[in-house]
Amino acid sequence: MLKEFKQLKQEYPDRILIASIMEEYSKTGWEELLTALSKLDALEINFSCPHGMPERRMDAAVGQDCALLEEVCGWVNAKATVPVWAKMTPNITDITEPARVSLKSGCEGISAINTIMRGYSYKAVRPIALAKVMNIAQMMKDEFNENDCSLSGIGGVETEYDAAVFILLGSNTVQVCTGVMVHGYGHVKILCAELQDFMKQHNFSTIEDFRGHSLQYFTTHTDLVKRQKEAIEQRKAERRGLKSDKDWTGDGFVKETESMVSN
Ligand SMILES: Cc1cc2nc3c(=O)[nH]c(=O)nc-3n(C[C@H](O)[C@H](O)[C@H](O)COP(=O)(O)O)c2cc1C
Numbered sequence: 561m562l563k564e565f566k567q568l569k570q571e572y573p574d575r576i577l578i579a580s581i582m583e584e585y586s587k588t589g590w591e592e593l594l595t596a597l598s599k600l601d602a603l604e605i606n607f608s609c610p611h612g613m614p615e616r617r618m619d620a621a622v623g624q625d626c627a628l629l630e631e632v633c634g635w636v637n638a639k640a641t642v643p644v645w646a647k648m649t650p651n652i653t654d655i656t657e658p659a660r661v662s663l664k665s666g667c668e669g670i671s672a673i674n675t676i677m678r679g680y681s682y683k684a685v686r687p688i689a690l691a692k693v694m695n696i697a698q699m700m701k702d703e704f705n706e707n708d709c710s711l712s713g714i715g716g717v718e719t720e721y722d723a724a725v726f727i728l729l730g731s732n733t734v735q736v737c738t739g740v741m742v743h744g745y746g747h748v749k750i751l752c753a754e755l756q757d758f759m760k761q762h763n764f765s766t767i768e769d770f771r772g773h774s775l776q777y778f779t780t781h782t783d784l785v786k787r788q789k790e791a792i793e794q795r796k797a798e799r800r801g802l803k804s805d806k807d808w809t810g811d812g813f814v815k816e817t818e819s820m821v822s823n
Contacts, residue, residue, distance in 0.1 A: 683716050
């Protein structure tokens, strides 16, 4: 174990220490790394960095290739004695595919996302990160036992509100990278305190009280079009709204318009 990890464990024996690691496409390389880190509490295995060495099949080169990913996750999980999260790249069409493969290959959790397009982070990626996290959370809910796996949301977190939104979309934990580079390490304490205030305001005593609550409000474009069609049919049946432009009365313009809005 690295000197710094030993020191951290000695200073904070009651805290969780997680290493985020990467290695090239080498079974023995991964096994040696895992042996060296076996005293940590959990590991995040990085299949997501856009700056990795694709020629050595590292990082995003693995995260973008489900067959390689399955093989490497298999090596790691056969050796690891602590929980393992696989970190996903957003630079892929459907992020649920590598997330699913990682969970099926024995990982306990998924972290998402790394930077977009070789380096965009922070506010520039937040909406995309939220969409990717939402996709993974929905997939986990539909296909896995939620108590057996967890999701770590990353991308553009700067305030407690940003963190709460990731949790509302299903994240069990939230990570901050660029936010800390901008505001300093002290920002972590502020974020934790403000998230606790947010929870008090909403009468939440645990993260589980609101985790994933917003997933129910997401749907597909096809479903929205179907529901819109059904609503129009229902209005027609109830004879609400105008049947023809000839029916506008002039003075009744506002009421007649309101009878046709959707909310
Ligand atoms: C300068 C910089 C260095 C990074 N280095 C790593 C790294 O070594 N390993 C890794 O998994 N992610 C790395 N990341 C990605 C971040 O951990 C994070 O996934 C991404 O930046 C999105 O989160 P953020 O908006 O909070 O920064 C790095 C990001 C930046 C900006």
